[in-house]
Amino acid sequence: xxxxxxxxxxxxxxxxxxxxxxxxxxxxxxxxxxxxxxxxxxxxxxxxxxxxxxxxxxxxxxxxxxxxxxxxxxxxxxxxxxxxxxxxxxxxxxxxxxxxxxxxxxxxxxxxxxxxxxxxxxxxxxxxxxxxxxxxxxxxxxxxxxxxxxxxxxxxxxxxxxxxxxxxxxxxxxxxxxxxxxxxxxxxxxxxxxxxxxxxxxxxxxxxxxxxxxxxxxxxxxxxxxxxxxxxxxxxxxxxxxxxxxxxxxxxxxxxxxxxxxxxxxxxxxxxxxxxxxxxxxxxxxxxxxxxxxxxxxxxxxxxxxxxxxxxxxxxxxxxxxxxxxxxxxxxxxxxxxxxxxxxxxxxxxxxxxxxxxxxxxxxxxxxxxxxxxxxxxxxxxxxxxxxxxxxxxxxxxxxxxxxxxxxxxxxxxxxxxxxxxxxxxxxxxxxxxxxxxxxxxxxxxxxxxxxxxxxxxxxxxxxxxxxxxxxxxxxxxxxxxxxxxxxxxxxxxxxxxxxxxxx
Numbered sequence: 001x002x003x004x005x006x007x008x009x010x011x012x013x014x015x016x017x018x019x020x021x022x023x024x025x026x027x028x029x030x031x032x033x034x035x036x037x038x039x040x041x042x043x044x045x046x047x048x049x050x051x052x053x054x055x056x057x058x059x060x061x062x063x064x065x066x067x068x069x070x071x072x073x074x075x076x077x078x079x080x081x082x083x084x085x086x087x088x089x090x091x092x093x094x095x096x097x098x099x100x101x102x103x104x105x106x107x108x109x110x111x112x113x114x115x116x117x118x119x120x121x122x123x124x125x126x127x128x129x130x131x132x133x134x135x136x137x138x139x140x141x142x143x144x145x146x147x148x149x150x151x152x153x154x155x156x157x158x159x160x161x162x163x164x165x166x167x168x169x170x171x172x173x174x175x176x177x178x179x180x181x182x183x184x185x186x187x188x189x190x191x192x193x194x195x196x197x198x199x200x201x202x203x204x205x206x207x208x209x210x211x212x213x214x215x216x217x218x219x220x221x222x223x224x225x226x227x228x229x230x231x232x233x234x235x236x237x238x239x240x241x242x243x244x245x246x247x248x249x250x251x252x253x254x255x256x257x258x259x260x261x262x263x264x265x266x267x268x269x270x271x272x273x274x275x276x277x278x279x280x281x282x283x284x285x286x287x288x289x290x291x292x293x294x295x296x297x298x299x300x301x302x303x304x305x306x307x308x309x310x311x312x313x314x315x316x317x318x319x320x321x322x323x324x325x326x327x328x329x330x331x332x333x334x335x336x337x338x339x340x341x342x343x344x345x346x347x348x349x350x351x352x353x354x355x356x357x358x359x360x361x362x363x364x365x366x367x368x369x370x371x372x373x374x375x376x377x378x379x380x381x382x383x384x385x386x387x388x389x390x391x392x393x394x395x396x397x398x399x400x401x402x403x404x405x406x407x408x409x410x411x412x413x414x415x416x417x418x419x420x421x422x423x424x425x426x427x428x429x430x431x432x433x434x435x436x437x438x439x440x441x442x443x444x445x446x447x448x449x450x451x452x453x454x455x456x457x458x459x460x461x462x463x464x465x466x467x468x469x470x471x472x473x474x475x476x477x478x479x480x481x482x483x484x485x486x487x488x489x490x491x492x493x494x495x496x497x498x499x500x501x502x503x504x
Contacts, residue, residue, distance in 0.1 A: 004172045009076040009350040021201030031213040033194025034133035034162040041160045050097040057090040059185035071143040074171040076314035089144040092151045096158035099461045103492030108484045110496045125485040128468035130160035132215035135208045138168040139220035141280040148178035152218040159467035165198045166205040170317045206232040219244040244453040247371045248399040249286040250434045257406025259295035267302035273433035278313040279375030283434040292381045304340040312344030312351040321350040324374035334367040392420045397448035400434035401425040
């Protein structure tokens with residue numbers, strides 16, 4: 001068996017671990033255990049699974065020190081960033097505990113038997129039920145919040161789906177430790193093996209989504225990774241849903257009034273947003289549209305000064321480092337001008353310099369408007385706000401679109417820009433920055449292709465919907481119905497005979 005290795009991106013040193021890539025026999029055993037665990041999860045019911053999610057959150061927090069230490073050596077991200085991310089991971093599990101207790105997510109509906117214009121109508125009862133075991137692919141840039149202990153895992157377990165994680169090769173030890181923390185919480189409640197499991201290796205990932213026990217898959221990663229997973233799914237005799245969160249440019253429009261009102265403040269916000277975490281965030285702004293007037297010039301100067309005074313940043317792995325440097329060169333060849341790039345010593349690890357580029361609106365090509373993962377942003381200078389509509393319509397759809405406005409900016413202009421951004425993004429941000437995704441009931445983290453491959457969100461309460469399917473019972477005896485569909489059960493929102501009911 002192939003030994004799994006790990007690399008510290010701060011010095012580039014590779015070392016072997018005690019982990020091995022998952023072979024066919026081990027994968028078969030994991031899939032069988034996951035199938036068996038589905039019944040246990042279902043038997044817990046909503047409230048039992050909520051208790052389990054709370055226990056998982058507590059377990060992650062109790063292992064905080066060792067988890068953060070492991071992630072530091074495998075990602076090069078700061079202790080503060082990782083500590084906060086672990087808090088977010090625990091928060092996600094607790095949020096889904098609240099979702100389960102609320103119960104509205106099952107979309108319970110009851111139509112009692114009745115006479116209809118077409119004759120006697122049967123008794124029908126419908127709700128959402130678990131899909132079955134699901135595969136989740138961890139992300140490189142979030143070793144906790146979008147990996148083994150991430151939101152996809154929390155949503156799937158909340159839905160009642162055993163979860164098999166494909167560990168990201170950039171942080172195998174962090175993945176293993178996270179799975180152990182989750183597993184200990186499940187075992188503490190008497191849970192069987194198979195509620196959560198982890199596989200290692202590229203071949204294991206492909207085999208996982210081809211396995212007949214797996215009923216859905218989720219990924220946060222690159223378009224290339226999504227295509228490879230989809231190709232493996234297409235080899236199945238039966239299709240399964242695949243939810244992927246992928247590439248995003250996240251344009252920001254700074255209107256002239258905003259530049260006049262708070263240029264320095266916006267410059268600071270843009271700098272933090274595109275360089276934070278090494279620019280390795282799916283919500284990093286890649287394009288900032290700034291006016292060519294003196295106020296816009298002041299904003300760009302302030303941004304240039306911040307970038308020039310910054311130091312190097314460590315990227316997650318060699319592949320990301322190489323793609324970042326290649327992408328920056330491609331932007332320059334396409335006509336973008338370097339306005340700030342500090343000189344840094346790359347050392348022996350994966351350290352790069354933040355890069356600020358600039359191009360005039362007529363020079364913005366599809367190549368320059370592409371995503372470059374890492375601390376790079378392109379400032380696009382425009383003369384007339386009216387020219388932005390057509391250009392923004394040609395920028396690839398994104399997870400987010402942002403508008404900064406000032407007191408003298410015309411409301412009609414703002415509304416028009418918001419409409420343009422709404423057509424090609426999943427979240428519109430006003431006077432703010434897209435990085436920092438709140439975990440909440442109202443959050444939507446998705447958008448048109450290539451930001452995601454389907455209409456879904458991977459953050460927030462409604463992300464549980466990905467791992468559920470509708471099931472209807474017709475003329476069923478009361479004893480066989482789920483409690484949520486029995487007449488006397490009134491503690492969750494339900495639509496009964498066409499009317500939404502909720503017993504407070």
